[in-house]
Amino acid sequence: MKPFPAQAKVRQIRYGQWAEWLMLFGSTLFIYLANGAIISSNDSVPSSLLAFNWLENHTLHFDAFRGGHYYMPNDIFGQNGIPYFFTESPTGHLTSAYPIGTALLSFPLYALFFLYLKLSAILQHQPLGLDITNPAFEPQRQFYEKLAGAILAALTNVIFYLLARLKFDRSISLLITFIYGFATLNWAVSSQGLWAHTLSNLALVCILLCLWKANRLEGESLSHRRKTMLVTAGFFSGLLPAIRPTGLLFLAAILVYVVVTYRRETLFFLIGGLSFLFNSAWNIYYFGFSLRVLIVGGYSSLFQHSSTYDWTLNYFNTAFWGYLISPSRGLLIFSPVLLFSIPGWYQVYKRRSQTDERLLILLGIACLVLFIQYCFYVPWWGAITYGSRFLVDFLPVLCYPIAYVLAHLLNQLEQSRKRVSVLLVSVFLLLTVYSTFVQVVGAFSDRHIWDTSPYFSVDRLWNWQDNQISRHTKNLLLKFNDPIPRPRVYRRQLDGVIEKIQTQNGQLIPEGITVRPSQEIILQAQLKNTGKAQWFGYDTGLRRGRAIVKVQFFDRDQQRIPNSTPNLLFVQGTPRPGEATKAMGAIVFPQQPGTYQMVFTLGLERMGNFPPDTRPVKLIVQVTQSALGPQSFEDENCFQLLIYKS
Missing domain, CATH: 2.60.40.10 (Immunoglobulins)
Known part of the structure; x- marks a missing residue:
């Protein structure tokens, strides 16, 4: 029986939407993987091993890695060569020094990777066992970490696009998604490894999408779907502190919004929020019970010998301007297109009476509070990284308001073609191109080409002549014009x-x-x-x-x-x-x-x-x-x- 014309049209629209989403996901993933390089950190070692360890060795302890190839002499973070990303818990087991939220959210992907490795071993008539403690497994660990980070970052881009489509047309949504995915550190940092920031952004855009979808599901006939959205939003919200303890501020802002907006239906959000217990149970088991341990867990072992904050005004002033405009960490230096977020927030504030915008404003306040906290945090520069890694968590909240500015400018161009609007659009496009170029440089140049050579110093973060972007740009250009084409002759x-x-x-x-x-x-x-x-x-x-x-x-x-x-x-x-x-x-x-x-x-x-x-x-x-x-x-x-x- 042939479907009615209306049904056929609905199916055609749905197929078209899925095709659009898949094309966006596939193209984004291809670009994220195009550099073929591993740009990550040892911070992600536990998260990239936990699923493999549980599936292969049937344990969540990292005891099998004790004394292995990750142990290094002269390690300044741990005794007896314990790498900083592992810690000895009071239970006598070796465990992760980082929260487990990243490993939890990425577990489905790693389960697929594990099945692929097993299937490959069967087809190649090799032993089924995986020795993940062997140094020979390290290249595979890095490869799957890179793949997982790229997949999750590409998925975040698609969800961000869906979020934009709730309020803006296709052209603006695609442009703002491009800015989010390719004109910010999402490309040069988040997509290149299994960073906690990668999963934090994924959780945040999922929460926004679920709550804004719930706002559009009114009436008895849609109450079931509305409750499902609230439970899903609660699930991702509960994982925010498990990904990064600073996610607790985002969770507080979201909880205030849910209580005020949904009142009795907050119960469904709280049911989903029981995901918070995953991290809490982990921390209590490995580190004992206390309010601090309940949130930070093994993080406390990283800084047990020194304070992690400097509450002086001088340090705040240095970090504040360092985060924004320092040549080797400044957010507005690496992504100057984010300047348009400022008028964007003005447009959001004008709509503060609307339900969606209230959530955006609360998240913006959470970002502001977190930014002030970061300005007292040691080290504010985020150790060895490209750009200001800590502020990557803010990107969904910073990028989305830019869409309001774009809609406003394009509307003015259509109505009156004001010269000011033409000028602003031109500046916007130039800043977008430059911001994207900076991310291309970060993604395709050699990792750490600036931070550690000749040595890391906070003073070097303010060096305008030999800054991170210029050094990485030189490195990228030299890939096309090698000054040493004949190494053997050169050495002689x-x-x-x-x-x-x-x-x-x-x-x-x-x-x-x-x-x-x-x-x-x-x-x-x-x-x-x-x-x-x-x-x-x-x-x-x-x-x-x-x-x-x-x-x-x-x-x-x-x-x-x-x-x-x-x-x-x-x-x-x-x-x-x-x-x-x-x-x-x-x-x-x-x-x-x-x-x-x-x-x-x-x-x-x-x-x-x-x-x-x-x-x-x-x-x-x-x-x-x-x-x-x-x-x-x-x-x-x-x-x-x-x-x-x-």
């Missing part, structure tokens, strides 16, 4: 001399130094290019082939001491043959007390050492718990260095 032409080793402030290091165990000190080496080829320093943006000074430690038996950090000095500039330069870097000394030989060797990153006839420089190092020398001073980063003459 190299030669150089390490003339002297100094501290950061220029004080010469004589025959030996005495340091504390695991002490980190910024050193510099004075060099001279005595070869026939030009050197390429860290500030050129080059990664493969840039000149470095490798620093290694050897014990009395001439056995090399492994270290959790690269221990490199990075050459500055592009010295030609006969020219002098310097190399700088942060060096972490051995963890165990004793006498060591510290060897400085000229080399090329990812291309080996200089020719064998290039002589290294050797110093004797005494690692001790007590000061031995009569002379002491502190460098600019407050790491004490004691010098003595042998």
Whole structure:
């Protein structure tokens, strides 16, 4: 029996919608994966392993990883080499130092990955067992983390688009979704790994969509669907603190909105909100019962030796402007198109009597409170990252109001074609193009090409000449114009001399130094290019082939001491043959007390050492718990260095 014309039209519309959503999801996912690179952090190791560990080893404990390849000497966060992302709980089990919300929401994907790995093993006649503790599994872990992050970020984009379609036409919805997905750190950060920010954004847009859908389901005939939406919104809301403890502020804002808007029906939201118990039960089991542990869980182990906040006005002022306009962390530097969120919020405020906009305003207030909190948080810069990673959680709330501005400007253009509107639209498009370019640079350039070379310092975040965007841009351009097309020939032409080793402030290091165990000190080496080829320093943006000074430690038996950090000095500039330069870097000394030989060797990153006839420089190092020398001073980063003459 053929369907009625009206039914056929409804089906056609539904098929068209699904096709549109799938195209949006597929194209977004393709772009997120196009760089083929792993841009993530060890923060996500527990979240990317928990599902595999439970499905393969049938346990939620990470005891099998104790003493494994993740354990590193000189780890500044834990004792006995425990990596910072794991922690020993009072139960005697090794567990995650991070909340489990990210692992919970991503579990369905990882279950599919697990089934795929098992099926592949069967088809290839290989053993079914997965040894996820083996270092050989690490590339697979990183690959599936990258894939999971890209899939979840692409899904978030689709849901954000559906959210926009509730209030705006297709063109505005597509444009604002493009801005959200490709003109902000969603591309260069969220989509590149299993970050907590990735899942936080997914949960937030799901909550917005469910509650705004519920606002449109009135009447007895739609009450069942309305209640379902409230339960679903409650489920994602309950997981917000489980993803990031700061999500508690978003949860509070959403709960206020639900109570005021839905009154008795709040019960259905609270039923869904029982998902909060997942994280609470986890934290109570592993870390005991207290109000603080109930929320932060293993996070407390990351900062047990120091305060995580600096409540001074000076620190607030630095962090406030750093978050907004610092050249290497500023939100408005990396995504200046977000400036249009300011007039967007004015448009939202004018509609404050409407149900949808009230939720947006409450979430905006939550973002403001959280931003103020972040301005006292140490470290406000978010460690090693591209841009201001902490503010990624705000992006759904910051991007959506821009759609109101677009609708207003386009309406003015259609009615009167005011020159001001034309100018504003032109500025908007230029800022969108620039913001997207910055994300392209972050996604396709080498990771951490700026943060750690020559060394990380808060002062460098304000360096406008050699900032993160410019360095990564140089790195990306050099991928199309490699200055070292023939590495073997280039290496044979190299030669150089390490003339002297100094501290950061220029004080010469004589025959030996005495340091504390695991002490980190910024050193510099004075060099001279005595070869026939030009050197390429860290500030050129080059990664493969840039000149470095490798620093290694050897014990009395001439056995090399492994270290959790690269221990490199990075050459500055592009010295030609006969020219002098310097190399700088942060060096972490051995963890165990004793006498060591510290060897400085000229080399090329990812291309080996200089020719064998290039002589290294050797110093004797005494690692001790007590000061031995009569002379002491502190460098600019407050790491004490004691010098003595042998």
